[in-house]
Amino acid sequence: MRREDSLSANARVTALTPPDILARKGGDPLVCLTAYTTPLARLVDRHCDIILVGDSVGMVLHGLPSTLGVSLDMMIMHGQAVRRGVERALLVVDMPFGSYEETPEQAFRNAARIMAETGCAAVKLEGGETMEKTIRFLTRHGIPVMAHIGLTPQAVNSFGGYKVQGRGDDAFHILRDAEAVADAGAFSIVLEKVPATLADRITETVVIPTIGIGASPACDGQILVVDDMLGMFDAFRPKFVKRFAELGEAADAAIAAYAQEVRSRKFPSDAHVFTDGRKGKTE
Numbered sequence: 001m002r003r004e005d006s007l008s009a010n011a012r013v014t015a016l017t018p019p020d021i022l023a024r025k026g027g028d029p030l031v032c033l034t035a036y037t038t039p040l041a042r043l044v045d046r047h048c049d050i051i052l053v054g055d056s057v058g059m060v061l062h063g064l065p066s067t068l069g070v071s072l073d074m075m076i077m078h079g080q081a082v083r084r085g086v087e088r089a090l091l092v093v094d095m096p097f098g099s100y101e102e103t104p105e106q107a108f109r110n111a112a113r114i115m116a117e118t119g120c121a122a123v124k125l126e127g128g129e130t131m132e133k134t135i136r137f138l139t140r141h142g143i144p145v146m147a148h149i150g151l152t153p154q155a156v157n158s159f160g161g162y163k164v165q166g167r168g169d170d171a172f173h174i175l176r177d178a179e180a181v182a183d184a185g186a187f188s189i190v191l192e193k194v195p196a197t198l199a200d201r202i203t204e205t206v207v208i209p210t211i212g213i214g215a216s217p218a219c220d221g222q223i224l225v226v227d228d229m230l231g232m233f234d235a236f237r238p239k240f241v242k243r244f245a246e247l248g249e250a251a252d253a254a255i256a257a258y259a260q261e262v263r264s265r266k267f268p269s270d271a272h273v274f275t276d277g278r279k280g281k282t283e
């Protein structure tokens, strides 16, 4: 661990905590976004209650075809970068595929490493009933856990694609997952891509905040991948993504203008080059 990270982690006295988030059940909606870098974390921190360093970083920043290839070291590196940009929000870091499923002890070892090396206050892991024992073990050993049920992207191969989960009779299983993770001590649950009626029922039933992504406006909070809502990620666009900006298009236009000015020798102009200083000018 870099000393800088360890010291700054200890200095975080004003950030929101997992109990603060738990206390928001049924209150004002929790505003949550992902971030993977320091500059974006600074922007997100001004407006959000929770910043998630999601394993979506693998697809969004590293061009991976799914989240399955994301490693613990990648999550830690991005967690440290985000940590440097966060002052107020609760920082949560995703546990990547393969880092927690074997045993509660494996999950504890890797979660403890994530927390110690990034300064985050909680981890997120995917799975409902099957992760109940692990969530109980982690929370009893000082590791706050955000659960994630419904469409859990690390199980994309088992689902046969990024499909809506919990339709028809499957609703019962997802409800049971929600009750299991709440009972095990998770302080919040992400509900991804489930029918709105099911999300509403879960939100009414469990005592911990639900955070929807493709779920329902009645959830206790909402989360999106920040690059999706800024229009910077184009590989695919789920129905639940609302674009609040088109930064990808703006970046494309800016890069095209730069290329055109370089080719026509319009850039750099006098404003962007240096004199030899003989006229007493200093730059």
Ligand code: KIV
Residues within 6 Å of the ligand: 034, 052, 053, 054, 055, 056, 057, 094, 148, 190, 213, 223, 224, 225
């Ligand atoms: O990895 C991620 O970004 C997530 C959110 C979309 C909830 O899990």
